[in-house]
Structure formats: C-alpha cells, structure tokens
Amino acid sequence: MTQYPSLHMVIDGERVSGGGRRTFDVVNPVTGETLAELPLADPADLDRALEVAQRGYKIWRYTPAAQRAAVLHKAAALIRERADDLARVATMEEGKPVGETRMECMASAGWFDFAAGECQRIYGRELVRPVGQRSTVRWEPVGPIAAFAPWNFPLGNPSRKLGAAVAAGCSIILKSAEETPASALGILQCLYDAGLPKEVAQAVFGVPDEVSRHLLGSPIIKKLSFTGSTVVGKHLAKLAADNMIRTTMELGGHGPVLVFDDADMEKVLATAAPGKTRNAGQVCVSPTRFIVQENVFGKFRDGMAERLGATKVGDGLDPETQMGPMANPRRPDAMEKFVANAKSKGAKVNTGGERIGNQGYFFQPTVLSEIPLDAEVMNEEPFGPLALINPYASEEQMIAEANRLPYGLAGYAWTNDVQRQRRLADEVQVGMMGLNTHMIAGPDAPFQGVQWSGHGSEDGPEGVKACMVVKAIHEA
Known part of the structure; x- marks a missing residue:
C-alpha cells in the first residue's frame, strides 16, 4: 500500500x-x-x-x-x-x-x-x-x-x-x-x-x-x-x-451542452453521465448546462437522472467507485446552497441534491431541471456534480442560451446534422468545442478559453x- x-x-x-x-x-x-x-x-x-x-x-x-x-x-x-x-x-x-x-x-x-x-x-x-x-x-x-x-x-x-x-x-x-x-x-x-x-x-x-x-x-x-x-x-x-x-x-467555465433531437440519445447519455460525475464535477470543462431540444427533453432528463442516481459514490481507492468525494469541505457546502437556491426559484430535483453521510465531503450526483435563469447555479460555475437541464424550442434559442454567460471555455453539441455542426462551431463562443464528443483535450491541442x-x-x-x-x- x-x-x-x-x-x-x-x-x-x-x-x-x-x-x-x-x-x-x-x-x-x-x-x-x-x-x-x-x-x-x-x-x-x-x-x-x-x-x-x-x-x-x-x-x-x-x-x-x-x-x-x-x-x-x-x-x-x-x-x-x-x-x-x-x-x-x-x-x-x-x-x-x-x-x-x-x-x-x-x-x-x-x-x-x-x-x-x-x-x-x-x-x-x-x-x-x-x-x-x-x-x-x-x-x-x-x-x-x-x-x-x-x-x-x-x-x-x-x-x-x-x-x-x-x-x-x-x-x-x-x-x-x-x-x-x-x-x-x-x-x-x-x-x-x-x-x-x-x-x-x-x-x-x-x-x-x-x-x-x-x-x-x-x-x-x-x-x-x-x-x-x-x-x-x-x-x-x-x-x-x-x-x-x-x-x-x-x-472558470460553465459548459453548455446542446442536445438536438436528431442525436443518438443513448450515446449522448452514455457520454454525458460519466462526463458529469468525472472528478465529482470539479472540472473546468465539465458539461454543466444541458440545453435540450424540447421534444427530447423528457427522455434526456429521465435518462440522466437514472444514470446519475445509480452512480456508485465512495472512496476513490475502491476500484468499484465511480465518483469519489469532493476535494474539500467548501464544495459540498456550495452544492447545498446552489440546490436550495434553485429549488426556491422553482427548479425540480430529479435525483440527488443532498450530502451523503456525515463523514468526508460526499455529495450526491444531482439532476436539476426546469431551472429559472435567475437561479444562482445558472449563472455561477457550480464546480460539482450538478447537471442542469432545461428545454428549448429552437436552434436559435439554444445557441443564445449557450452564449448567454460571459464564460467561454468549453462547449459541446450533439447532432447528426452536418450543416448544423458547422453553424454551431462558428456560433458558440468558446475556446474549445466538442461535436458529438466530450473529448476536447490532447497534448497536441491548445487548451484555452475566451471572455471570462x-x-x-x-x-x-x-x-x-x-x-x-x-x-x-x-x-x-
């Protein structure tokens, strides 16, 4: 040992x-x-x-x-x-x-x-x-x-x-x-x-x-x-x-993830859920704001809730653990405040939302949905295992939400429409963009943000x- x-x-x-x-x-x-x-x-x-x-x-x-x-x-x-x-x-x-x-x-x-x-x-x-x-x-x-x-x-x-x-x-x-x-x-x-x-x-x-x-x-x-x-x-x-x-x-970032109705939903969920719980969400490029086309919103929300709810949380030295604790006592405190504020604004908690146990710094993987834009978590980087999921009617609305905040580190989009992929690459204001992937870093690729x-x-x-x-x- x-x-x-x-x-x-x-x-x-x-x-x-x-x-x-x-x-x-x-x-x-x-x-x-x-x-x-x-x-x-x-x-x-x-x-x-x-x-x-x-x-x-x-x-x-x-x-x-x-x-x-x-x-x-x-x-x-x-x-x-x-x-x-x-x-x-x-x-x-x-x-x-x-x-x-x-x-x-x-x-x-x-x-x-x-x-x-x-x-x-x-x-x-x-x-x-x-x-x-x-x-x-x-x-x-x-x-x-x-x-x-x-x-x-x-x-x-x-x-x-x-x-x-x-x-x-x-x-x-x-x-x-x-x-x-x-x-x-x-x-x-x-x-x-x-x-x-x-x-x-x-x-x-x-x-x-x-x-x-x-x-x-x-x-x-x-x-x-x-x-x-x-x-x-x-x-x-x-x-x-x-x-x-x-x-x-x-x-910091506040990673937008645009999910369109033509995407392979199982592939999106299989990628997004572990991406969200990686390092308990304490990742500057973590997928955070899930901007979902409204006709697949329910399926995506429920799929994320099911997967995050089944995540095995525990000691990182246990080979069975999928998500460890947060790194310090400040982080679960911050998660509790974000969740409480979002709920007070009318957001729904689909899974998680609470600390785990009374020892260490564990917090449940959490799905919040239908979150008003004036909730603190929609404007401040949560830096934790919170997936924020809202429905949108059109591509234009989804891009507008992706660009609403002054942060511009990483962005993601899931769509099989090649022309739309090119539009998103042009219009989403980030330093790094993942199209049908969350793998955006490599030793030979620049890692950088824009704006804040x-x-x-x-x-x-x-x-x-x-x-x-x-x-x-x-x-x-």
Whole structure:
C-alpha cells in the first residue's frame, strides 16, 4: 500500500520544512482526517526561490534543445514507471477515483513527451531583404515563470506548467494547491531524477494571496501562468499588470451542452453521465448546462437522472467507485446552497441534491431541471456534480442560451446534422468545442478559453510558445 509522504517545499534542490514555519493540514476528503502537515513559505523562502529562479534561467535558456528534450522524455518515462504510487497519492489527497488519477499520470507523461518534441520545433524565420541586409525573427524563452496550479487535477495541472516552461528554456516557481502538494512534488521529482538542474524548478506553498503578491511584485518574474477561478484570475491579472508581466489565464467555465433531437440519445447519455460525475464535477470543462431540444427533453432528463442516481459514490481507492468525494469541505457546502437556491426559484430535483453521510465531503450526483435563469447555479460555475437541464424550442434559442454567460471555455453539441455542426462551431463562443464528443483535450491541442474564461493557451505548440517571446533582428 502506498503511504502518504512527508511534505516539504523545494528550493535550490533542498527539501525545506520545519524551522518554525506555519503549516497547513492536508486532509483525506474521504474521512476529513489529516494526512500530513505542509510547511508554508515565509518571505525569506520566496526571496530565495526568486534568486534561484533567476540563476536557473541563465543556466536553462542556453541549454541545447536536445538536452531539454531528453530531460522531458526521461521524466515522462519515470511518471509511467511510478504511475501506481503517484495515482494513489493523488487520490488520497484529492479524492477522485484512482482510475482517474492513473489516467492523469498517463496524460502528464504524454504532455512531457509532446513538449519534448516541441523543443526541436521552435522555429524562427528569415525575412526577404535586399542584398547586403538580413532580418530574422526568433523565439526566446520569456524568463522566470510564476505558476499557480489548482487542486482539481493534482498531477496534470503541475505537469502542464512544468512541461511548457522546461521545453521553452525558462525557469519556474511552482505554487500548487496546498490541498494536493504531494502530487505536484511527485511530478517535480520525476524531472529532477531525469536530470533537470535543481535551479530550474522550485516548489513553494503558502497563503495564496501572500505568495502571489510577493512573486508578482518581483521584477524577476516575467510570466504568470494561472489555472483557477475567474475571480482570482482577475485579481492576479491586476497584480501582474504592475510589472507588465505576461499572463496565461485558464479560468472558470460553465459548459453548455446542446442536445438536438436528431442525436443518438443513448450515446449522448452514455457520454454525458460519466462526463458529469468525472472528478465529482470539479472540472473546468465539465458539461454543466444541458440545453435540450424540447421534444427530447423528457427522455434526456429521465435518462440522466437514472444514470446519475445509480452512480456508485465512495472512496476513490475502491476500484468499484465511480465518483469519489469532493476535494474539500467548501464544495459540498456550495452544492447545498446552489440546490436550495434553485429549488426556491422553482427548479425540480430529479435525483440527488443532498450530502451523503456525515463523514468526508460526499455529495450526491444531482439532476436539476426546469431551472429559472435567475437561479444562482445558472449563472455561477457550480464546480460539482450538478447537471442542469432545461428545454428549448429552437436552434436559435439554444445557441443564445449557450452564449448567454460571459464564460467561454468549453462547449459541446450533439447532432447528426452536418450543416448544423458547422453553424454551431462558428456560433458558440468558446475556446474549445466538442461535436458529438466530450473529448476536447490532447497534448497536441491548445487548451484555452475566451471572455471570462481567460486567455492564452496551455498544451499544444501554443502552450510552449506561451512561455516565449519574439525577437526581430535586423542586420546591415
């Protein structure tokens, strides 16, 4: 059995803990019991991390592409070798089923392998000039990066940020969520063991506002990469603006799913139900607002209620579990408030709607239907296992509802009408669109939102280029 590890920060290759530092209790969401105490950074720790990151950038920016690629490939291999232990630790601290955290390991390894290939594909260009003149355009690493990763993908989120920075030739200070530190440390250790110089990547934890203000207030940091809520993203963007720090913001969503009457309803339900309960709905691209053509509304609503109601909820380490607990006590509290508010507005609860037991952070997979648009859950990202289902008469009304909110991360649509598919691809305002699929991410595809869901890309060539700047050089 995998044991939960002792916790620390990593600065200049040193495991930093103790010393009278404040601590944070990392808890098991199944039981609410403390797994370990996490040391939190003080200002001196952050100053040291910044100084090391500056040194690390000077080392890594000039490291040959082949060497950077070799480190990433080796780290990917180590993630695969250690996948069972990494997955179990991630489940202990975040709660999702171990099958999901193991898939997260594989995705992280795949991203490292793809980023390694991008090391060799960072091409510039030469411009056409008269004889005797020469102008070139090249890409350079942006500099030291401050990266903030949330708890919902405790392995994948740190991997995205680490892989892009390492491939681009940047140094990085990673602050992952205090709820899930061991997962991030496990991924970072794979990079160290693969040969990454200790100065290139640091890991700190702390009071989020203190850490963000300290790092983003430093002239050393040249890029901010943040994944999290829109509210926090807007706050960090303001801090970054004071030093003109470049930003990549992967923020909240409120995923619309347009279901038309010509779709294969069994296929839609077989995809939508597990998509909704994946990580207990704590996914920024989770399918959430089901916008259903009215003549199939009843069939879809009842089918979702049947499937979600039959979901096996339990300990993520149990191989029979289909949905684990929510990650922290704030989430079931939020679900109760959303459901109560929707019911007060006249919404119907078709299944679920309540906590499960009095131990841990479990909440029932829930279907709400016929929900007035002024209900809080129809306007704020629920980030939980709530499926919101409403009927609509026409394609135009369905598109209007999909675009009603300022969020634009992921959208989905189910229809066999090819012309309609093209219209939806054009008209639904999101950064990623799934047509007859909920699979919208891959290491070679950009992952990004529009409007309040952020800007900039992770994954794909775009994710590496987001850690770089363009320089034009003119010679005569």
